[in-house]
Amino acid sequence: xxxxxxxxxxxxxxxxxxxxxxVLFYVLFQYFPMYGVLLAFKxxxxxxxxxxxxxxxxxxxxxxxxxxxxxxxxxxxxxxSVGRIVLEFPAAIALALLINEVVxxxxxxxxxxxxxxxxxxxxxxxxxxxxxxxxNDGVLNQIIAALGFGKQxxxxxxxxFRPIIFLSNIWKEIGWxxxxxLAAIAGINxxxxxxxxxxxAGRWQQLRAITWPSIRGTAAILLILAVGNAMNGGFxxxxxxxxxxxxxxxxxxxxxxxxxxxxxxxxxxxxTAVGLFKAVLNFALLYGAxxxxxxxxxxxxx
Amino acid sequence: xKKAKLLGSAGLSAVMLATVLAGCGNDSNKEQASSSAPAAxxxxxxxxxxxxxxxxxxxxxxxxxxxxxxxxxGVGFEKHDEMLQKLEKDFNVTLKPMDIGWDNYKEKAQVWAxxxxxxxxxxxxxxxxxxxxxxxxxxxxxxxxxxxxxxxxPNVEKVAKAPEVQGIYREGKLYAIPRMTYPNTDLWAVDRxxxxxxxxxxxxxxxDPKTFDEFESMLxxxxxxxxxxxNKQDTTGIVMNTLGYFKSVFVPTFxxxxxxxWLKEDGKWIPFYASKQMDNVVVQARKMYADGALDRDFxxxxxxxxxxxxxxxxxxxxxxxxxxASGSTGIRAEWEKNNPGxxxxxxxxxxxxxxAADGTIYRHTTNSWWSETMINADVDDKKLDxxxxxxxxxxSPEGKEMFDYxxxxxxxxxxxxxxxxxxxxDGDSYIDLKKEYPSMDIxxxxxxxxxxxxxxxxxxxxxxxxxxxxxFVQDELNWQMQNAKPIPxxxxxxxxxxxxxxxxxxxxxxxxxxxxxLSKDDPVAMWHDIVKGYDGKGLQQAISEVTAxxxxxxx
Numbered sequence: 001x002x003x004x005x006x007x008x009x010x011x012x013x014x015x016x017x018x019x020x021x022x023v024l025f026y027v028l029f030q031y032f033p034m035y036g037v038l039l040a041f042k043x044x045x046x047x048x049x050x051x052x053x054x055x056x057x058x059x060x061x062x063x064x065x066x067x068x069x070x071x072x073x074x075x076x077x078x079x080x081s082v083g084r085i086v087l088e089f090p091a092a093i094a095l096a097l098l099i100n101e102v103v104x105x106x107x108x109x110x111x112x113x114x115x116x117x118x119x120x121x122x123x124x125x126x127x128x129x130x131x132x133x134x135x136n137d138g139v140l141n142q143i144i145a146a147l148g149f150g151k152q153x154x155x156x157x158x159x160x161f162r163p164i165i166f167l168s169n170i171w172k173e174i175g176w177x178x179x180x181x182l183a184a185i186a187g188i189n190x191x192x193x194x195x196x197x198x199x200x201a202g203r204w205q206q207l208r209a210i211t212w213p214s215i216r217g218t219a220a221i222l223l224i225l226a227v228g229n230a231m232n233g234g235f236x237x238x239x240x241x242x243x244x245x246x247x248x249x250x251x252x253x254x255x256x257x258x259x260x261x262x263x264x265x266x267x268x269x270x271x272t273a274v275g276l277f278k279a280v281l282n283f284a285l286l287y288g289a290x291x292x293x294x295x296x297x298x299x300x301x302x
Numbered sequence: 303x304k305k306a307k308l309l310g311s312a313g314l315s316a317v318m319l320a321t322v323l324a325g326c327g328n329d330s331n332k333e334q335a336s337s338s339a340p341a342a343x344x345x346x347x348x349x350x351x352x353x354x355x356x357x358x359x360x361x362x363x364x365x366x367x368x369x370x371x372x373x374x375x376g377v378g379f380e381k382h383d384e385m386l387q388k389l390e391k392d393f394n395v396t397l398k399p400m401d402i403g404w405d406n407y408k409e410k411a412q413v414w415a416x417x418x419x420x421x422x423x424x425x426x427x428x429x430x431x432x433x434x435x436x437x438x439x440x441x442x443x444x445x446x447x448x449x450x451x452x453x454x455x456p457n458v459e460k461v462a463k464a465p466e467v468q469g470i471y472r473e474g475k476l477y478a479i480p481r482m483t484y485p486n487t488d489l490w491a492v493d494r495x496x497x498x499x500x501x502x503x504x505x506x507x508x509x510d511p512k513t514f515d516e517f518e519s520m521l522x523x524x525x526x527x528x529x530x531x532x533n534k535q536d537t538t539g540i541v542m543n544t545l546g547y548f549k550s551v552f553v554p555t556f557x558x559x560x561x562x563x564w565l566k567e568d569g570k571w572i573p574f575y576a577s578k579q580m581d582n583v584v585v586q587a588r589k590m591y592a593d594g595a596l597d598r599d600f601x602x603x604x605x606x607x608x609x610x611x612x613x614x615x616x617x618x619x620x621x622x623x624x625x626x627a628s629g630s631t632g633i634r635a636e637w638e639k640n641n642p643g644x645x646x647x648x649x650x651x652x653x654x655x656x657x658a659a660d661g662t663i664y665r666h667t668t669n670s671w672w673s674e675t676m677i678n679a680d681v682d683d684k685k686l687d688x689x690x691x692x693x694x695x696x697x698s699p700e701g702k703e704m705f706d707y708x709x710x711x712x713x714x715x716x717x718x719x720x721x722x723x724x725x726x727x728d729g730d731s732y733i734d735l736k737k738e739y740p741s742m743d744i745x746x747x748x749x750x751x752x753x754x755x756x757x758x759x760x761x762x763x764x765x766x767x768x769x770x771x772x773x774f775v776q777d778e779l780n781w782q783m784q785n786a787k788p789i790p791x792x793x794x795x796x797x798x799x800x801x802x803x804x805x806x807x808x809x810x811x812x813x814x815x816x817x818x819x820l821s822k823d824d825p826v827a828m829w830h831d832i833v834k835g836y837d838g839k840g841l842q843q844a845i846s847e848v849t850a851x852x853x854x855x856x857x
Contacts, residue, residue: 044416045442046415046416046418046439046442046444047442047443047444048442049418066838067838068835068838131599135598135599135602136538136597136598136599137536137599137616145535151598153598153820155599155601155602156601156602156820243601243602243816244601244812244813244814244816244817244820245601245816245817245820245821247813247817248817259810260808261412
């Protein structure tokens with residue numbers, strides 16, 4: 001057994017040498033820093049460093065659950081993440097299917113470029129554009145005023161914050177997310193479509209019977225990954241768009257931790273505890289989603 | 303063949319590995335310290351540095367590298383101009399800039415502290431803003447205590463012995479050099495100003511407001527009565543540089559709100575936000591927002607962003623400070639850029655506040671400093687001495703002369719008390735020293751803010767800023783001194799540290815106040831709720847502790 005294993009390795013030695021950098025990368029940058037989670041159970045003393053700081057058991061977690069702002073952030077994270085999976089996730093699939101229906105190649109490329117472009121603009125810039133568009137004297141309010149209606153406070157209204165988050169993220173990321181589906185569609189054997197056409201299938205029937213089943217596996221994998229990221233909720237976007245007026249609906253765990261750790265000077269221990277709490281939940285969600293997909297007869301990740 | 307294959311894949315791996323590890327290495331290409339022979343300390347430095355005991359070797363003999371953090375120091379030191387060179391040569395040091403930004407400097411200091419990468423000279427603002435963090439840093443030994451005997455550095459000693467600094471000693475030791483803003487607390491009077499468009503007031507027939515209600519209706523009129531006559535609803539009442547400046551609007555309603563201090567109410571010392579007087583403030587602030595008297599976008603604008611609305615004639619008032627009118631990037635220059643051919647002072651004036659309920663007009667005042675220099679605990683005695691010598695010189699009259707006039711025999715000549723400015727002119731005024739020496743802004747403010755240099759009536763200011771600006775600042779200062787009294791302030795509580803009071807730093811008043819203004823719920827009920835929430839952060843405990851501490855001092 002032992003021997004066979006060694007032989008196996010020796011036989012594929014070139015492949016293992018090629019794999020080495022990737023393994024090293026993960027060890028160095030992903031696994032090694034994990035010792036930092038010890039902070040969640042310690043009182044951090046800057047001079048002593050992480051390993052020598054004193055243990056305090058579950059104190060940091062108790063501190064955390066006492067804070068009402070944390071639970072508000074927790075609730076918002078769940079709501080915003082579910083919203084993203086329900087609204088933003090299918091949008092990319094829909095766009096891929098629509099672009100695929102465009103007959104002229106040049107036009108297809110053009111649409112794809114236009115939709116993908118916003119992905120490359122950072123949220124800092126997008127938020128600036130959105131302020132110009134949505135502020136009190138912004139374009140949208142000027143149109144509303146010209147039509148004789150009262151101006152709206154789009155950016156500070158807690159009721160409008162989530163819709164703005166979803167819409168702006170769809171606008172920014174939809175093209176980018178659609179690429180992988182378009183790639184999957186491009187890999188479908190054209191003979192299938194020819195055969196379907198011979199059998200008299202229309203565009204809609206071709207989409208239902210060929211295109212969708214061919215990308216369903218890809219969609220399932222991406223859905224698992226999206227669920228596994230559910231506790232993150234998109235720090236970049238929210239941090240650049242929110243303000244105290246919308247904390248009630250827009251403050252997520254990540255933004256709350258950021259403010260608590262750095263602006264108000266809470267302890268690093270408590271904020272690490274939040275991070276660990278999030279990671280454990282994400283892990284559970286990922287496995288849960290994976291299990292569901294497999295149960296439903298799809299290919300899982302793990 | 304096999305070998306080639308092995309070599310090939312190993313080589314490919316090596317390339318990939320190098321790519322991975324490239325991010326790992328730290329930037330260790332340290333600049334070579336300048337190899338020039340150590341310059342003898344210049345007479346200026348020597349005269350201000352302590353008289354070293356006879357026989358002691360030249361204190362500047364050894365060349366030292368000092369890292370220093372400051373807002374935007376990267377850009378300021380980029381040119382390595384003559385002023386920076388002079389300082390480095392006189393003290394035989396190389397200054398290594400470590401950049402911080404206004405938006406993130408507190409976070410950065412915490413991150414550096416955690417990573418063990420604090421600079422030798424740390425620019426910080428925790429003694430006032432966050433005594434809890436200050437205690438933490440002292441307790442964990444991150445910063446160096448100043449020597450007990452500072453007689454060798456008389457100018458630093460003066461700061462360390464100032465009565466208001468005594469509150470930040472810990473166990474009899476001082477761990478920070480406060481960056482004094484003004485030599486006394488009176489001069490804060492011009493650190494707040496409400497600029498208003500007097501031409502708009504005239505057009506709408508509005509007199510100077512005598513009460514908050516009159517003030518509020520004036521701003522509402524700016525937003526609703528088309529003061530610029532373009533038949534469009536495109537103007538707003540008041541905009542602010544930052545929320546802090548806007549708070550002075552409520553000083554007549556509740557004086558201590560203006561400087562966010564503690565006050566005695568019903569026999570207890572309480573922070574301003576827990577006072578009954580907040581009820582009036584929240585009602586007024588909400589009304590301003592609802593009526594459009596207050597800029598609708600104030601909560602989403604970044605610092606300084608809203609000033610543009612004032613420059614572009616879209617806002618009738620701007621909350622900022624008096625000296626902001628001066629300088630090539632000041633609000634006067636910016637306004638005139640947007641209104642070519644018009645004189646700022648013909649259209650804009652500073653609005654004076656109305657009397658409070660007790661009939662007194664109050665003016666702004668606050669602690670003598672809010673930020674400070676700290677010295678890294680890892681600094682050895684040699685470096686500590688050098689840093690203190692530099693600071694002693696920065697705080698000396700010779701230092702002030704350089705920051706006022708530039709470099710002697712280049713920018714000015716001196717005979718007795720007579721200064722002759724010899725630096726080049728740009729148009730009809732002398733070129734700005736800060737343009738000539740980008741590092742000056744930073745070096746001159748390392749040890750103290752020198753705000754007083756900017757607002758004093760001196761020939762150099764008249765030459766640099768123009769007579770009308772200097773006169774404008776002086777008039778405002780005189781008016782405040784003659785007509786207004788400083789906000790009654792318990793200065794000692796700013797830096798007081800008690801276990802529960804230190805935890806109050808977790809309260810973010812500005813966020814909650816903003817949230818209250820934007821909300822549609824009843825402002826008073828909402829505010830009471832918010833303050834009740836503060837009890838969970840130890841507010842009542844802090845009140846008891848501070849009240850007990852003040853009782854000890856007979857207050």
